Amino acid sequence: MENAQLIGLSRQIALQRQMDVVANNIANINTTGFKSEQLLFEEYLMPVARDRDFPTLDQSLSYTDDWTTIHDMSGGALVETGNPLDVALQGDGFLAVETTAGERYTRSGSLAIDTSGTLVDLNGNPVLGNGGPIQFAAGETDIMIAEDGSVSSSAGQKGRLRLVEFADPQSTTREGSNLWAGTDPIEATETRVLQGSIEKSNVNGVGEMTEMIRVQRAYESAASLISKQDDQRRTAIQKLGNLNG
Incomplete structure (x- = not known):
């Protein structure tokens, strides 16, 4: 259950960074000669539950890693x-x-x-x-x-x-x-x-606004997932506590 929350948190951190990049692009839409940026992501696999006695292989968890930022060097108008x-x-x-x-x-x-x-x-x-x-x-x-x-x-x-x-x-x-x-x-x-x-700047204003909306919704979705996982863990702890009592 904690793994799901950590994965969701890694996604939120990456989305926050992406929002910063999009916001910077929009802020410079009228800056002469400005070149927009894009964030590249990659999957970061982390193996867990290492033990020779397990009947199956280690399970890998997929985290989100904001790998690097690239510059769009295409010419502006x-x-x-x-x-x-x-x-x-x-x-x-x-x-x-x-x-x-x-x-x-x-x-x-x-x-x-x-x-x-x-x-x-x-x-x-x-x-x-x-x-x-x-x-x-x-x-x-x-x-x-x-x-x-x-x-x-x-x-x-x-x-x-x-x-x-x-x-x-x-x-x-x-x-x-x-x-x-x-x-x-x-x-x-x-x-x-x-x-x-x-x-002029090569920032596509409509495209960046659309991207900002998409990132905001993705962030809210990740936050909702983390909240649901937290509720499930709280419920499980309460039930286990009642059984022990």
């Missing part, structure tokens, strides 16, 4: 903004930015120029070119960003955006503020930069 500092990435590449924790990566192409003339992301992190942060002098106009990431202005060439890819995008990790961390980045060769546009 492209929206034209007309802002020359907005860029959308078509392909698997990331923009490289400089943070206090080191080089990080983002798909959010809503860029700006700060008071020092540095090209930055929405969090104020300098956007890196192949030679370091890209700088503009006061009064520069006609900023152009080519498909290969080359940046120019009325003052001439300013550098080229550092675009990187990863051999295994699933090895990257989120760090908040729409930033990613990863090891061994390589130069992006199949990523095209589109100036004057941004990439």
Whole structure:
């Protein structure tokens, strides 16, 4: 009877984690360049009742294990903004930015120029070119960003955006503020930069709301099962107590 409750509890814990993932997806439905996540589950078998005197083999119990979280790296919808500092990435590449924790990566192409003339992301992190942060002098106009990431202005060439890819995008990790961390980045060769546009989140709002309802119902079903098992155990204890009396 305790085994059934433990199995139900493992399912509830996994569903709670899944609800966190779904809620985070929905919360970022309007976040530029956001990539949704999905939780993968696997069956965890645990043998019980080990004894050589038993006539049958050990019975295995099936628990739920939330194994890992995967990133949906598919592209989001492209929206034209007309802002020359907005860029959308078509392909698997990331923009490289400089943070206090080191080089990080983002798909959010809503860029700006700060008071020092540095090209930055929405969090104020300098956007890196192949030679370091890209700088503009006061009064520069006609900023152009080519498909290969080359940046120019009325003052001439300013550098080229550092675009990187990863051999295994699933090895990257989120760090908040729409930033990613990863090891061994390589130069992006199949990523095209589109100036004057941004990439929207790839979250499917209707699908995520449907998933949230499904997870909530599954959680309630597991809670109901645990409650019934608890009632059965209480009844069994009461009956055994009456027999002993």
